[in-house]
Structures are given as C-alpha cells and as structure tokens.
Amino acid sequence: MSLTDEAIARIRALIQSGKLPPGAKLPPEQQLAAELGISRSPMREAVKALAVTRVLDVRRGDGTYVTSLAPAVLLEGLGLAVELMQDNTLLELTEARRLFEPIATGLAATRATPAHLAEIRGHLDAMHAAREDVELLNKHDAAFHRAVVAATGNETLTTIIDGISSSTLRARVWRGLVEAGSADRTLAEHDAIYAALVEGDAALAQAAALMHVSTTERWLRQAHEASQAAVSAEE
Incomplete structure (x- = not known):
C-alpha cells in the first residue's frame, strides 16, 4: 500500500468510526497528518482523492469538510x-x-x-x-x-x-x-x-x-x- 493509499484508508476509518461525521470539518492538514502519523504530502494527495469521490469537500479559504455522504452525492x-x-x-x-x-x-x-x-x-x-x-x-x-x-x-x-x-x-x-x-x-x-x-x-x-x-x-x-x-x- 502506498503512503497515499494508507492516508486515504486512515481518513476513511475516521469517517466510518463516526469520529468525523457528515458535515464535520477536518483538522488543519499539518495537525491531521501528525495525528495519523502520515507526512503532509501523501495526506494532501489523499484529501484530493477523497474530494474527487465526493467524500470530502475542500472549501478554499475555509477548510475541508466531510460531505453529507448521501447516496446522491x-x-x-x-x-x-x-x-x-x-x-x-x-x-x-x-x-x-x-x-x-x-x-x-x-x-x-x-x-x-x-x-x-x-x-x-x-x-x-x-x-x-x-x-x-x-x-x-x-x-x-x-x-x-x-x-x-x-x-x-x-x-x-x-x-x-x-x-x-x-x-x-x-x-x-x-x-x-x-x-x-x-x-x-x-x-x-x-x-x-x-x-x-x-x-x-x-x-x-x-x-x-x-x-x-x-x-x-x-x-x-x-x-x-x-x-x-x-x-x-x-x-
């Protein structure tokens, strides 16, 4: 598993466990990377990948949020x-x-x-x-x-x-x-x-x-x- 795949898996685990529920705002990139033990570069790529699949919503100047996770999304x-x-x-x-x-x-x-x-x-x-x-x-x-x-x-x-x-x-x-x-x-x-x-x-x-x-x-x-x-x- 690549570092980016590992970062994706760890963020998904946080969402599935309810620690990051729908609509929740993710911690700042540096903080989240430190908490998960992942360097910032693969963490950044993981966020991008999860945004493409509509799991995360990156709002410029505001932060990154978990989407509603509704089927339509x-x-x-x-x-x-x-x-x-x-x-x-x-x-x-x-x-x-x-x-x-x-x-x-x-x-x-x-x-x-x-x-x-x-x-x-x-x-x-x-x-x-x-x-x-x-x-x-x-x-x-x-x-x-x-x-x-x-x-x-x-x-x-x-x-x-x-x-x-x-x-x-x-x-x-x-x-x-x-x-x-x-x-x-x-x-x-x-x-x-x-x-x-x-x-x-x-x-x-x-x-x-x-x-x-x-x-x-x-x-x-x-x-x-x-x-x-x-x-x-x-x-």
Whole structure:
C-alpha cells in the first residue's frame, strides 16, 4: 500500500468510526497528518482523492469538510462514468435497467403518495402532449421514470437507476426516430404503469414496467444485431 493509499484508508476509518461525521470539518492538514502519523504530502494527495469521490469537500479559504455522504452525492459520478462507456456496453446497461427498474416500480406502487402520483401524472400528460416531438417526448419519458423511482423513497436506488437510465435516453430517442408508431406504444406502456401505480398494485406495476423496459431492450438488441451484420457484410 502506498503512503497515499494508507492516508486515504486512515481518513476513511475516521469517517466510518463516526469520529468525523457528515458535515464535520477536518483538522488543519499539518495537525491531521501528525495525528495519523502520515507526512503532509501523501495526506494532501489523499484529501484530493477523497474530494474527487465526493467524500470530502475542500472549501478554499475555509477548510475541508466531510460531505453529507448521501447516496446522491457519493454516487454522483455513476452517470458520468456510464456516459463514457462505449456503445457496445449499451446493451449491458439496458439489461441492468431491466433488472432494477421493474422492481423499483413495484415498490413505488406501495409507497407513492398523492403528491408523487400527481407529479407522475404531470409527466405522463406532458408525454401525450409531445407525441409528435421525439426529443421532447423522451425528455418527459425520462422525467416520468425518475419520478416513479423517486416515489420509492429509496435515494440509493433512485441514484443508481437514474445513472443507468440517463445513458439509455439516446437509444430511446433513436428508437422514436426510426420506428414508426413507437410513440403510441410508448405512451400505452406508460399509461399501464401509471394505472398500476394508482391502483397500488405492486405486481401489476412491476409487470408493466418489465414489459416497457423489455420492449426497449428488444429493439436495441435487434438494432445492434443488424448493425453487426452490416459491418460483417462490408468486410
């Protein structure tokens, strides 16, 4: 283990033990380095590394603080990392979405409040109004799903699914551009999800969401296979 890795491990141990709780200000660099028995240079690098991962917040002229450590903060980089993945991993991301989102939708059916349902309904109405505008339709589509998952009250699950789904938005846009009648199918699938949420039927909500995500995955898989076949034919 390098000295920087050791410094990272010791700071993390302080946080995990509760000696540095969320929002706490770290001692000055020299003092912290002395307390942990680490020289200032690797300590400085450790702080930088933990700041990149959103564990620490370095405030110029004020000091360094432990962040809230909330899932939305710690997992913020997930969406950015996903966006950097190559096109051939898009199927894997869609598959991951199929595993997570239907279960989350079923959970939302048991936890959604009237306020949650009103927000979801608002996005659904906006989707219907934008049925002729593929870009706007997909924007409200993404917002619809974010609102559904947010209704679970599970911040970790919401952050993970949002990170995965953001990268599949492009696939849904292209689907709308090249598939005739896809807007009608998309709207019908979302109507079914919303109806199940209103009924508070977890099994039906999960099934409706699974059908919707599977439709997208099936289309994407077929498009990928067609693309691969075209490449092979050219070779």
